[in-house]
Amino acid sequence: NAGVTQTPKFQVLKTGQSMTLQCAQDMNHNSMYWYRQDPGMGLRLIYYSASEGTTDKGEVPNGYNVSRLNKREFSLRLESAAPSQTSVYFCASSEFRYEQYFGPGTRLTVT
Amino acid sequence: GNSVTQMEGPVTLSEEAFLTINCTYTATGYPSLFWYVQYPGEGLQLLLKATKADDKGSNKGFEATYRKETTSFHLEKGSVQVSDSAVYFCALSAGTASKLTFGTGTRLQVTL
Numbered sequence: 001n002a003g004v005t006q007t008p009k010f011q012v013l014k015t016g017q018s019m020t021l022q023c024a025q026d027m028n029h030n031s032m033y034w035y036r037q038d039p040g041m042g043l044r045l046i047y048y049s050a051s052e053g054t055t056d057k058g059e060v061p062n063g064y065n066v067s068r069l070n071k072r073e074f075s076l077r078l079e080s081a082a083p084s085q086t087s088v089y090f091c092a093s094s095e096f097r098y099e100q101y102f103g104p105g106t107r108l109t110v111t
Numbered sequence: 112g113n114s115v116t117q118m119e120g121p122v123t124l125s126e127e128a129f130l131t132i133n134c135t136y137t138a139t140g141y142p143s144l145f146w147y148v149q150y151p152g153e154g155l156q157l158l159l160k161a162t163k164a165d166d167k168g169s170n171k172g173f174e175a176t177y178r179k180e181t182t183s184f185h186l187e188k189g190s191v192q193v194s195d196s197a198v199y200f201c202a203l204s205a206g207t208a209s210k211l212t213f214g215t216g217t218r219l220q221v222t223l
Contacts, residue, residue: 102154
């Protein structure tokens, strides 16, 4: 049972490049989330999907887009990367009103 | 809006010392409260939770009690080990979609 998986683990981009972070869960959860973690800031919610077919903005959505491809998969896209998007990105999933399960993270550096 | 405040770190303790990490919250309604732990290079793992006032969450020797009157959820452990060295996050979930609001995290370093 893999839980929540994320790819890639590490990525270096140049300013202006685009990329998609992939996330998949095998727990049949309805809700999925994308967070970014920055030193001294804790985790901040970028986007979430309460159920398949729906997505909503979180606290820091600017510069990102998401796609809930199906119940298992939730991707995060950076269309034009900026140095301010250097961070560690975590995907999580949950069943409504229950705890969230986190993936191992993607460490992204934008130069 | 919702917010979580936890004590600044790092917290450095000797093995077998008593641990307290303070956490207070502001929320509308009746939130669920969580402690997550992040070991170096890993994602967050749920440590314990409490879903209503006066509930006590416990796991691996850690405990926290949901105190509505003081809006607090302090994490305690009677005797820490080197393997407890990690970053600890207090979080709350309120309203729809089970969105989590996190504190900034407290780094714990336990030495021999």
